[in-house]
Amino acid sequence: MSDNEDPVIENDEALDSFLPQGFGKQDTATNAASRFAQSKRAPNTKREQISDNEDSDDGSDNPEDDYPISHELVIRTHDRPITTLDVDYSGSRLISGSTDCTFKLHDFANMAPNTVRAFKSIDPHEKKDSATSDVHPIHHVEFNPLAPSLVLLVTATTQARIYDRDGEVVTEFVKGDMYLRDMNNTKGHVSEITSAAWNPIDRNLCVTSGTDSTLRIWDINVKRSQKEVMVYKSRVAGSAGRTRMTAVRWSSPVQGGPNLLVSAALDGSLVMWSGNGPFNRPAGEIRDAHKEGTWTGGLDISKDGFSIVTRGGDDTIKLWDSRKFKQPVTVVQHPSTSSQYQSTNIRFSPTSTSILTGSQTGHLHILNPFTLQPDVVTPITPGSPLITVLWHEQLNQILTGSANAETHVLYNPGMSTKGAVLVMSRAPKKRHIDDDSTLTVDMAEGVAGDEVITPGGAPIRAPGGRSARGKDPRKPYIPATTPFAKSQPAEEHIKSSIPLSSMRDEDPREALLRYAEKAEKDPVYTGAWSKTQPKTIYAEISDGEEKEGPNRKKARR
Template sequence: MGDSDSDDYWVEEPELAPNDPMRAYIPTSFGKASKEANIAAQIEQTRREVEKPPPKEKKQKKPASDSDSNSDSDSDDDSESDEEDVAEKYPVTHEIVLKTHERAVTTIALDPAGVRMLSGSLDGNINLHDFSSMTPTTLRAFKSVDPWEATKSASTDSHPIQHLEFSPLSGSVFLCVTAHPQAKIMSRDGYVVTEFVKGDMYLRDMNNTKGHVGEIATGTWHPTDQNLCVTAGADSTLRIWDINNKRSQKDVIVFKSKAAGSAGRTRMTAVAWGAPPSGGNSMLVAAALDGSLVLYSGNAPFNRPSGEIKDAHKPDTWTGGIDISSDGRMVVTRGGDGLIKLWDTRKFKTPLVQVEHPSTSDRYPVTNIKYSPTSSSIITGSASGHLHILNPGNLRPEHVTPITPGVPLIVVDWHSKLNQILTGSANSETHVLYNPKLSSRGALEVMSRAPKVRHIDDDPATTIDQSIGMSADSIITPGTMGSKRSGFTASGKSRDPRRPQVQQITPFMRSQPDEKHISENIPLSRMLHEDPREALLKYADVAKKDPMFTNAWSKTQPVTQYAEASDDEDEGPDRKKVKR
């Protein structure tokens, strides 16, 4: 057969039945396979499979005509379609799961652009995720940071991460609150920019201390000024900081508790800082451990609260969730007493609505509650692992969906630009929920990329470290491995206190003088390698012959005389002394 006839022949394929098991071993096509990813199939793989509740048993009725039975079936179909329509209204139809922590996830933050995500945990680490660099097969953090790595010793543990929040406008820095009296301002790459000062614990008047003297529970940013933030501490104060001045707070608000036996002090558990979009005055709302809820004007001076409710929640229960609506009129709180309450800032006396909602503050005090970006919904987690989307008017659930069934859902957030919901659970999982029809970028952008190309013989279970996603044949630069990779911290120091730090070779060290130059030009440098005892004994005979310091009284110094022992005194120490 010539070259001209090469296009005329065809290959006879075996004829197999459609259900023949042999089809699994025969390729569907020949030639070079296409590298284009099936984006629709990838997104469909992330669709959440939510089990529908079993249908309720209906009471037996008298037999009816066929028209009645048809109407009953139609009503069942309508109810199922209504549930699906409700789910399509919110970004909860699809999800991606990030497992980058070892303990419960307590806080989540997204920058205003929706590119970088932070997650904090009880393990004391902050994991940085970048949606622009993740693919469907590389869902992991690109960096893990311990804020107290440089100051903690080998015997101390890391401080749990209480709250993380990006600056509202630029997102160039974020506020880091840990279980410590000092909060930090860190860059978006995880480096400490500012560390606020700690107050003097021996001063009784909290107005005179320059910082917190107790553990900080939470904090937040000013809604319009990216240089101001506020922190709430266990020393019964709210402190407003200017991030450009770390040596002292800008303003301090001392809350005086009226509860019996508190001596005027209580722990501040939650704080929110909101401003209406019309440009009015901002407002500070804070909750205390004694059950109080206080409202301050967001502008100084903060001498007296503009509103105070003594028994907003049950005393000695942790009110960890608080948020202000986008119009600045409503405040929602979630207390440790198992209640969610809605408050009106214009009539700050009694709650408008309250509903029961089981609390998880006994184990996870940082459990929060959040308004949606448009304040058309309220979201919060539950002890059973469900996400509750509530109506902002009557606090009734509009949609409830399981995220981590049986495991408490601790923290939630709803990003305005991405229109995606983020959740953190007690099983160290971070879920990003989205809807391809309603959401943009973020998780949707991740699942719209082709998976990372991997060698055909590369088995992730055997050749890739699942904790860091690093292949066994990868070339690793020394000093670049994180704290979880080879026993070293991000700065290159060993976690083992008995292991000395490896001295790094730098251009400055290469230009240092050698040992010969030091011994010839630096006096007494040879004594570094001598035995101190031998060096001192070498001058013992010289000191006796020619004393330098005792030569003035060497001739007049009296001779030491010792009594000679008699024969009777040689019997030993057991002989009794003679009485004289």
């Protein structure tokens, strides 16, 4: 190259991405718009039908204009199907449960587009019974609507738990005596709990449904016994008066409706109690609400307390009126997934103007609350069943959990607030060395180096949801051996100045055996008594005793 020629510099993509493209204040709105565009869903959503009184020429044919489903945020923090989801009232914290026996806490305020992860993963039964913790999937999680700092958790055990919003145990309800036949006399459930719900007007009360044919109302301040017990006596022949209670919901009388407690049973019954009591007998009962022996896991009550929707294992969705609790108002066919996933649910929208549920094919169905016909059908996880759905009122976002362990947060930037909108509007965080999965804990299971760990928080867990110390709680903690721990700078000085200092690194038994012969010949520690040691004297044994052996007690005749 001559002196007159300009030097040729090759483009370095890594350097270009690191250096700023401009100076001064960046246009945050433009960057957020580009990230929203990246999260926009494919235009494969379709409106199934339009009612007669709806004008199809006003531009409302696009369902994305009416429902927050135009964009999505995908969260992959579980290893197995997600069975339950809930978001606190303010919409800042998401909790999800799965058949991988863990529930995970997500904070929207600490997530960015490239750091979508859970800040804590908890196995409720790891410390209590590490040998059988893999057989307790999460059935239900629910934030307290009146006290968002409390979370009701139900696993495949006989004891429900109350956690705080940071994942610490507050209360664990008592287990009943399985040897008592009368369920009215047991202090708790004697078999697996299937579902639970909070009281909508009393922050201290919750209800659980169990496979011991009972519903039990608990006071979170009294964990030694339930407050009320409702024993449902099945009328099915051969059931001995017992059945499994599969789902329970507690309606809110906020909009002037009745306070109801509704539960479904495995014998096909749908039972209704007055939420204010007494609980001696049901206020209404439908024996053949669904087919006997099928699992009815989907149950919800509208805001006004008059409409009840159920999704049964007999491939039907039925709408009921609590004022005429005899026959269903509407019945439609809908393939069920409750045979595989018992926690498959169905939910009313926040205004009760729509009903949400999933399908076996992985589609989200938004149903008309009067006809139960789908207004909108949109694919979420094609080929993987959609198990749990939720429409949050404050966020105006729809959350779904699927069998492929994915949580999808559907939103619309123009209609939704906070939540996924807040996450996608942030600039991606710069990669930190502590975020390298080969150097630290997996991001899906633990926390990163730039996360804030609150005092008293749970320890970081290794991949797989286990504690970093191993499965056996009796095994002592063995610190990692680093190059610095093998040779200390003052090690040679200590060995030369302190006699016998090297013995601290030796096995005591081997050290004693090594110096046994030397101690005999040259007793260093016992030199002061070497000349005054007493002589060992044993009793002399006569010839007769040596032959006959020691004297023994004569046997009694």
